[in-house]
Amino acid sequence: MVTQTIKLGRARAAVTVAFLAHGLLGAAWVARIPQIKEHLGLSDGSLGLALLGAPVGVTVAVRFAGWTVARWGSRATTITAGLVVAVSLVPLGFAWNLGSLICALVLMGGSLGLMDVAMNAQGVAVERRYGRPLMSGLHGAYSIGTLGAALAGSAAAHGHVPVALHLGVAAVVIAAVLLLGCRGLLDRSADEMPEQDAGGPSAGARAGRWTLALLGVIGLCSFVGEGAMADWSAVYLRETLDTGPGVAGLGYAGCAVAMTVGRLAGDRVVARFGPVLVLRLGALVAALGLGLGLLAGNPVAAVAGFTLFGLGVAPVAPVTFSAAGNLSGVPAASGIARVTAVGYLGLLGGPPVIGFIAQGVGQTWALGVPVLLVGMIVLLAGATATAGR
16 A cells, blocks of 8 residues: 555656646747747748647647557657657757748647647546546646746847757756656556446447537637747737837746646635636636736736736646546547647647738737637536546
């Protein structure tokens, strides 16, 4: 019993490191987007086109994520995919034209998608063994990673550190963290369905597929905004509101701080008030915060709006993935992969669309799209009732 408890504690620590590394990897370059855009001479539309590379990679990768986890296990998939993401940062920093930037983002998007599915499947397995909600805390570790990467990127931009040097060092450091910190992940037996969930097709399984579709839409509505905060908040603050490069990174940093706080407290909040009410109230906070911040048209209000948006959408990812991983008759990795496939279209496909809209009507109105989408979560939140079951 003591040995099992120690093993489970190590697994929780290891999967926490995986979530932290995923946040570091995904956000390592976001504060440098204005410099990359300027260096390559890209317009808003061209940047939007470049950002399509990541969703293309994700779309292909998540189609095989469930099979990959079933074949090699969530442990091996998490570590391998994470190392590939780290490698992708190097060509991203050395991109010399639009084509090379797109190729680097395809590689990054695909490996991020695979890692995301695998580490969430691992998180659901650890959560089941603990017998209490853990997913929000794990996603809190992811948010800590995005915050750390955003602040480091903002500092590197303010200090005029070359983009290639910054991303090269980040790749080496994060790869080392991943290799050393994830050795305690649960083995392949953790990816097997619990006996009470196994079995053939049933009415419950068919209902589960419908619920997965709704969960994917919820993820998409939220992730469009998360992607916009990552890829466009710095550009908006610098170009539309005329701030300096150091200040421009604070929009995403504020969003990441609020998301971190919300997720670290999320397990207790969801356990007390339930996932449906928490998501509905959070969606209202996110929509009103970002909408009013954009309408105010000054840097302080904009950063405050980005921050409130992060707080409001903080519970969406952990609640959605927990619900997908605990549906009867659906393997955790398969359910999470299906939700990820739709959600990541918003996270990675939303920013390019916002770029195309910004090209026509300006960045302020384009960033109103996430406000409308996150408001839809109020209507769809009932699909998350299975979270933490």
